[in-house]
Amino acid sequence: MLEVKNLHATVDGKEILRGINFSVRAGEVHAIMGPNGSGKSTFASVLAGNERFEVTDGEVLYEGRDLLSMSIEDRARAGIFLGFQYPVEIPGVSMANFLKVAVSEKRKYQGLEPLSAAEFLRMMRERASVVELDSKLTSRAVNEGFSGGEKKKNEIFQMAMLEPKLAILDETDSGLDIDALRIVGTGVTKLKRPDNATVVITHYQRLLDYIVPDYVHVLYKGQIIYSGDKSLALKLEKEGYDWLINQYE
Amino acid sequence: MEQQDKIWDDLTGSDYKYGFVTDIDTETIPKGLNEDIVRLISQKKGEPDWMTEFRLKAYRHWRTLSMPRWAHLDIPEIDFQDIIYYAAPRTKPKYESLDEVDPELLATFEKLGVPIEERMLLAGVAVDAVMDSVSVKTTFKETLAEKGIVFCSISEALRDYPDLVRQYLGSVVPYTDNFFAALNAAVFSDGSFCYIPKGVRCPMELSTYFRINAAGTGQFERTLIVADEGSYVSYMEGCTAPMRDENQLHAAVVEIVVLKDAEVKYSTVQNWYPGDKDGRGGVYNFVTKRGMCRGENARLSWTQVETGSAITWKYPSCILAGDNSVGEFYSVAVTNNHQQADTGTRMIHLGRGTRSRIVSKGISAGQSQNSYRGLVRVSRKAEGARNYSQCDSLLIGDRCGAHTFPYIEVDNPSAVVEHEATTSKIGEDQLFYCNQRGLSTEDAVGLIVNGYAKEVLNKLPMEFAVEAQKLLSISLEGSVG
Numbered sequence: 001m002l003e004v005k006n007l008h009a010t011v012d013g014k015e016i017l018r019g020i021n022f023s024v025r026a027g028e029v030h031a032i033m034g035p036n037g038s039g040k041s042t043f044a045s046v047l048a049g050n051e052r053f054e055v056t057d058g059e060v061l062y063e064g065r066d067l068l069s070m071s072i073e074d075r076a077r078a079g080i081f082l083g084f085q086y087p088v089e090i091p092g093v094s095m096a097n098f099l100k101v102a103v104s105e106k107r108k109y110q111g112l113e114p115l116s117a118a119e120f121l122r123m124m125r126e127r128a129s130v131v132e133l134d135s136k137l138t139s140r141a142v143n144e145g146f147s148g149g150e151k152k153k154n155e156i157f158q159m160a161m162l163e164p165k166l167a168i169l170d171e172t173d174s175g176l177d178i179d180a181l182r183i184v185g186t187g188v189t190k191l192k193r194p195d196n197a198t199v200v201i202t203h204y205q206r207l208l209d210y211i212v213p214d215y216v217h218v219l220y221k222g223q224i225i226y227s228g229d230k231s232l233a234l235k236l237e238k239e240g241y242d243w244l245i246n247q248y249e
Numbered sequence: 250m251e252q253q254d255k256i257w258d259d260l261t262g263s264d265y266k267y268g269f270v271t272d273i274d275t276e277t278i279p280k281g282l283n284e285d286i287v288r289l290i291s292q293k294k295g296e297p298d299w300m301t302e303f304r305l306k307a308y309r310h311w312r313t314l315s316m317p318r319w320a321h322l323d324i325p326e327i328d329f330q331d332i333i334y335y336a337a338p339r340t341k342p343k344y345e346s347l348d349e350v351d352p353e354l355l356a357t358f359e360k361l362g363v364p365i366e367e368r369m370l371l372a373g374v375a376v377d378a379v380m381d382s383v384s385v386k387t388t389f390k391e392t393l394a395e396k397g398i399v400f401c402s403i404s405e406a407l408r409d410y411p412d413l414v415r416q417y418l419g420s421v422v423p424y425t426d427n428f429f430a431a432l433n434a435a436v437f438s439d440g441s442f443c444y445i446p447k448g449v450r451c452p453m454e455l456s457t458y459f460r461i462n463a464a465g466t467g468q469f470e471r472t473l474i475v476a477d478e479g480s481y482v483s484y485m486e487g488c489t490a491p492m493r494d495e496n497q498l499h500a501a502v503v504e505i506v507v508l509k510d511a512e513v514k515y516s517t518v519q520n521w522y523p524g525d526k527d528g529r530g531g532v533y534n535f536v537t538k539r540g541m542c543r544g545e546n547a548r549l550s551w552t553q554v555e556t557g558s559a560i561t562w563k564y565p566s567c568i569l570a571g572d573n574s575v576g577e578f579y580s581v582a583v584t585n586n587h588q589q590a591d592t593g594t595r596m597i598h599l600g601r602g603t604r605s606r607i608v609s610k611g612i613s614a615g616q617s618q619n620s621y622r623g624l625v626r627v628s629r630k631a632e633g634a635r636n637y638s639q640c641d642s643l644l645i646g647d648r649c650g651a652h653t654f655p656y657i658e659v660d661n662p663s664a665v666v667e668h669e670a671t672t673s674k675i676g677e678d679q680l681f682y683c684n685q686r687g688l689s690t691e692d693a694v695g696l697i698v699n700g701y702a703k704e705v706l707n708k709l710p711m712e713f714a715v716e717a718q719k720l721l722s723i724s725l726e727g728s729v730g
Contacts, residue, residue: 048685049684049685051681052677071684072684072685073684073687073689073690075685076685077687084682087682088678088681089679090696090697090700091700092699092700092703093696093697097696097700098683098696101688101692101696102686102687105687105688105689106687109687141700158686162686
């Protein structure tokens with residue numbers, strides 16, 4: 001599904017990603033861990049197409065297409081979803097309205113008719129329940145006045161609405177209390193299907209209790225320096241990154 | 250950084266969508282302004298002597314004035330002798346049916362989406378379509394006449410209801426008011442007159458579409474609305490102008506008289522040609538709009554969506570003379586490319602228990618300058634007066650300006666005056682978030698802007714609101730969606 005080869009990227013001339021190789025197949029869950037400043041969020045942003053970052057080398061194939069040549073919105077419509085670490089507030093635009101446009105754009109891209117108002121509302125109700133999101137929030141402006149936990153639940157709610165093929169969740173667990181963590185974690189798991197894939201970026205193993213990864217990767221100084229299975233996350237939790245970094249340096 | 254500039258350029262660099270010139274024979278008089286021209290205009294319109302005298306007095310007063318320069322606007326020198334002050338479509342006769350109307354003129358209205366045909370009936374709108382100063386067609390007059398409502402061009406009103414016009418013309422905006430009001434009083438060509446009799450609720454939205462068309466003619470519209478005791482009317486005015494290079498002067502005057510227990514809602518969508526994206530051409534729009542709530546419990550509400558003109562100088566105001574009268578001002582002003590707007594309102598509280606509310610939403614994009622200027626004055630006798638003002642500015646890109654100039658003068662200690670202001674920016678992070686959900690940048694900006702302006706757009710009559718929403722998006726196309 002996703003094939004990243006030797007990806008290099010810079011921001012303001014400073015190289016952050018220094019040759020990432022990474023591949024994801026349908027049905028898989030990958031976790032990306034690593035110390036602060038290792039390039040995890042940059043990697044997620046570059047895949048989503050954030051223009052703050054400049055790709056200087058490498059190649060990304062998504063379902064056989066050259067992802068890097070696609071616009072941000074086309075990547076989204078083609079099934080790439082980024083769960084934001086800091087979801088952005090958009091005053092004056094209701095969640096319902098926002099999602100209506102997002103869902104219709106995606107359907108248009110796939111050659112489908114827009115949903116009827118009734119179908120759309122039913123879908124919103126159903127999907128809001130996946131993350132136990134208070135349905136009243138969908139009539140409020142996008143993320144405006146949402147608590148930290150509500151914002152993160154709202155990200156997963158949008159993921160449920162947009163049914164991505166590849167979801168990249170950037171520290172979705174940060175700032176969540178134990179209950180919210182469980183709701184978000186199990187919510188993501190409920191959305192798992194054989195034809196989609198999830199990449200979870202996290203600092204903590206606890207989220208991986210809910211979203212069980214097939215692979216765990218360690219990103220350090222813009223490169224994946226080690227990959228393992230889910231037991232790697234437990235080891236990192238216990239021992240930190242030093243043993244890996246020492247090996248690498 | 251350069252890349253970003255380019256993005257904003259692409260976004261804000263959209264062209265005016267209503268640029269076209271209709272080729273219709275136009276009868277004009279020589280350029281320039283003097284007493285003879287003023288007399289000629291009055292004579293061409295077959296006006297009574299007192300009207301000619303009114304114009305001449307205004308003209309003489311205007312000669313003693315100079316252009317106001319206090320606004321936050323960079324106004325090029327205007328040569329008032331280089332303007333043609335009167336143009337009338339040669340096809341003068343009144344038409345009984347649309348078939349008789351110049352097809353090109355109809356096509357123009359079609360392009361503008363003016364619903365002059367059956368659609369109007371369905372929409373319940375009576376349109377007094379003004380094309381270059383002379384009324385071409387007035388509809389629904391009969392329906393209105395049954396209720397005793399007068400809705401006609403001001404020329405017709407001067408002929409058919411001279412006493413009414415004489416009683417109220419200049420009573421709210423005297424020709425001595427300001428430079429442009431004096432000019433308008435001297436040379437106004439046409440406009441609309443509306444009288445709602447005592448206790449009558451006007452059954453339909455009244456609207457007038459203004460349009461500048463003949464090259465080089467300034468347009469000087471004059472509108473007079475009188476709502477007699479206990480009456481109600483909702484009046485809509487909308488306009489677009491064709492694309493051209495030279496600047497066009499537009500100096501309209503709107504006067505509204507609201508008597509005891511009456512209510513007037515005045516809505517405007519203004520989309521005159523704003524000039525091209527390099528700031529060439531565009532309409533100079535110097536408008537004096539004012540209403541007087543003369544009687545107790547009179548209510549006047551201004552709602553405006555301003556997206557056009559190279560320069561906008563406009564302050565629809567309320568004089569709250571009657572006790573417990575209410576004035577409202579809801580405004581969305583959009584500037585893009587090199588447009589400049591200095592707009593706002595004045596709420597003059599004279600009566601006891603008078604209330605006013607101001608909601609102003611400025612949107613600046615490109616390299617434009619957008620100013621809100623508002624005065625709230627509470628006089629000594631206005632016991633218990635209240636005002637609430639909210640002035641918000643939204644910036645798109647980093648080369649535009651938003652300014653707020655609130656003036657508050659309170660001479661009565663029992664008054665409560667509140668003012669709130671915010672400034673926000675459509676950030677790249679917001680656009681990225683929207684893009685990442687599959688929204689194009691244009692759709693995203695459209696959503697954000699319409700959401701921001703919703704409070705004002707909601708005040709517009711339904712059919713206008715839809716048009717205004719589209720207009721907001723079109724005006725900011727690229728810069729917004």
